Amino acid sequence: MTVARVNVKGARRWLSGHPWIYRTDVTERPLMDAGAVLVHDNRGKALGWALWSPLSEISLRLLDRDAEAVIDQAWWDERIASAIARRVPLEDHTNALRLVHGEADGCPSLVCDRYDEWLVVQFMSAGLERFREEILASLRSLVEPSGILARNDVQLRAKEGLPRETVVLHGDVPREIEVHEYGIKFLAAPWTGQKTGAFLDQRENRHFVGSVARGRALDCFSYHGSFALHLAKKATHVTSLDASGAALMRAADNAARNSLDNISFVEANAFDYLREKEREGTTFDTIV
Known part of the structure; x- marks a missing residue:
């Protein structure tokens, strides 16, 4: 059995609830490439299982505190199924949601988002990559998606010694997907x-601000206008502000998709725009 041994500081971090152990606290490195390893403290006591990343500053990511656990296909099936089950109530409000949120769901460095009938995943550690096939098998079985896309283009992967890439791992995934969220489409x-x-992650904030919006509203850093769309349901007028003209074009398309005609789109630096409006004495009733 491959074992990683950690010092008192590393062991204490896990015992206090932190899910990581850093490279500087590993006193005996596992004699293996990335994968799952059993972690022992400096006295030889088993602390549980972790994902091991040989090149990362975050060397050990907690998987299971049960030293008798077997990290196999059944383990991933159970862990991912539990994560998905927690999100079932959200399906009453949206067709786009995070199914697996890394350490919060006991699946360290794994992100899985559902967009209607498609999934987008991120494998953000070398240790997790060792279980790519098991994870994909779980997702195909539990969700039955039309396609799975890996957005493995995050900088963190480079620190793990992993390639940055965006690739289809199953089926096919379209370039655009319509999201439904509390009656809004984008x-x-x-x-x-x-x-x-x-x-x-801003879904509930968008819904909340839409419920309290009034009068003239301003949506700063609007991007594709998802906040502006919610604001427009109650505000008399919304200014959608962003420095990217391309993003505002998408925001305008989203407004048309919802038959909203009370949104204007302004391409400008938000800080410059706010200073200008302050000098002019312009006020807004709702600002995001």
Whole structure:
């Protein structure tokens, strides 16, 4: 059995609830490439299983505190199924959501987002890459997606000694996917958009600000206009502000998709624009 041994500081970090152990706290490196290893403290006591990344500053990522666990296909099936089950209530409000959120779901360095019938994944550690096939098998079985895209283009992968790439791992994935969110529709771009295609983590904030919006509203750093779309449901007028003309073109298309005609689009640096409006004495009732 391959073992990593850690010092008192590393062991204490896990015992206090932190899911990582850093390179400087590993006193005995596993004699293997990246993968799953059993972790022992300096007295030889087993602390649990971790993903091992030989080149990373984050050497050990906690997988399972049970030293008797077997990290195999069944383990990944159970862990991913539990993560997906926690999101079931969200399906009443949206067709785009994060199914697996890394350490928060006990699947360190794994991100999996669902966009309608497609999945976008990110494998962000060398240790996790060792289990790519098991994870893909779980996702295909549990979700039955039409396609799975890997947005493995994040800088973090370079620090793990992994290539940065965007590749289809299963089926086919379109360049644009329509997201439905609390009655609002907008296009996500899984191949080229921010994050895995859209800022899914802001869904509840968008819904909330849309529920309290009033009067003249300003959406700074609007990107593709997802906040502006929610604002426009209650505000009398919305200014969608972004430095990217291309992003604002997408925002305008999204507004048309929702039959919203009370949004104007301004291409400008947000800080310059705000200073200008302050000098003019212009005010807004709702600002994001």
